[in-house]
Amino acid sequence: MKNAAFILFGMLLAGSATAQHEHHKPAAKDTTRHVHEADTAMQQGHDMGNMSHAFSLNLPMNRNGSGTAWLPDAAPMYGYMFHTPKWMYMLHGNVFLRYNNQDFTDEGTRGDSKIDAPNWVMLMGQRKVGEKGLFHFSTMFSLDAAIAGGSGYPLLFQSGEAFEGKPLVDRQHPHDLFSELAVSYSYALTEKADLFAYVGYPGEPALGPVAFMHRPSALYNPDAPLSHHWIDATHITFGVATLGVRVGKVKLEGSSFTGREPNEERYDFDKPRFDSWSSRLSFNPSPNWAMQVSHGFLESPEELHPGEDVAKTTASVIYATPLLNDGWFNAAAVWGVNKVKDHDGEHAFLLEGSWRKKKLALHSRYEFVQKSAEELVLDEDEFGHDAVFGVNALTVGFNYDLLELGNTRVAAGSQFTFYHADSKLDNLYGKNPMAYEVYLRLYPGLMK
Helix, strand or coil: HHHHHHHHHHHHHHHHHHHHHHCCCCCCCCCCHHHCCCHHHHHHCCCCCCCCEECEEEEEEEEEECCCEEECCCCECCCCEEECCCCEEEEEEEEEEEEECCCCCCCCCEEEEEECCEEEEEEEEEEEEEECCCEEEEEEEEEHHHHCEEEEEEEEEEEEEECCCCCEEEECCCCCCEEEEEEEEEEEEEEEEEEEEECCCCCCCCCCCCCHCHHHHHHHHHCCCHHHHCCCCHHEEEEEEEEEEECCCCCCCEEEEEECCCCCCCCCCCCCCCCCEEEEECCCCCEEEEEEEEEEECCCCCCCCCCCCCEEEEEEEEEEECCCCCEEEEEEEEEEEEECCCCCCCEEEEEEEEECCCEEEEEEEEEEEEEEEECCCCCCHHCCCCCCEEEEEEEEEEECCCCCCCCEEEEEEEEEEEEEHHHHHHHCCCCCCCCEEEEEEHHHHHHH
């Protein structure tokens, strides 16, 4: 575990050192004009040069989310930038070295504790093709499985995917080593209209909001949301092809992809199936807002439940605004529903936010999720075959920068989570189980 964590730390530190010595050519085009004036809030950032959005020469790179999803133009970006005469590259990452204790008061029997290091590193690059074309590639890697093991990390009421032939419950599964290997091409019809194509193996279809690890409102929280498999579980899909069109502030896109979730072999490439589909409508009415609604059909997503298809619908609103004196406020509200044939839909709602001022950041997340007896691996004879239980979780925490090495920051942080679920689960989880985490975080500085 230590060796894997050191590798990630070294990648980010190497990126910082290179970025500090990289010669930046004068920008040929000022893409920051798309974002409202926020210079005072970004004085400590690293210059973003003239890199545009991943799928448009006429949009700012701040709008880049995960896959083809949009963030607000005013969203902060943390990373390192590198330039060559024809290419522009960017390196992102987030590493949490932490102690995690779920149910530290021993209210129930399903809690656990662990020392681990949730992490991801992302490298992307792009270049112009002619006057109106743009080629882009994205790669994302994670050492979750090497550090946390195949069963992932403890997280009360979490569910989804499997390990050693058994469903994972009260644990968050590790992400695959290869979390994204994708390429795209976009063509600017005019300054206000683009066509684009995106292919990933793995990649992310046009379904749901920006994935949790890339939302600015969630950057300070090491945990995946309990609603992960309701709103953004398809962010790692082995085989996806997306076509889209952007006209002004609106984007419409559709995907064909593999419905089956990644299997427990986290270092290989799963079979591409292209048996599922999704569509998404996105709207950014101003630099501060990003909205989307999406719907998808997933064929047999769960390995342990072959033949059980799921229809997913999501809607989200993401907000971002810079504050004076090196500050930022970010928030997201997300709703999702999973519907299996002949069963009622199971809903999830998430509201999260982060407030940053200089070296201090405060963050919070509230979730309500409907979990079935099957999701929580309960005795269906005792609880009922179609039983659904409401789960509430409230997390509050802080992050404080201890030091800055070039454009790399090391922070200390902690968070506390209060759970409240259906009283029928008290014998297993206790009435109101609680969790806490303490961590050191390594991440890139702000780009401007």
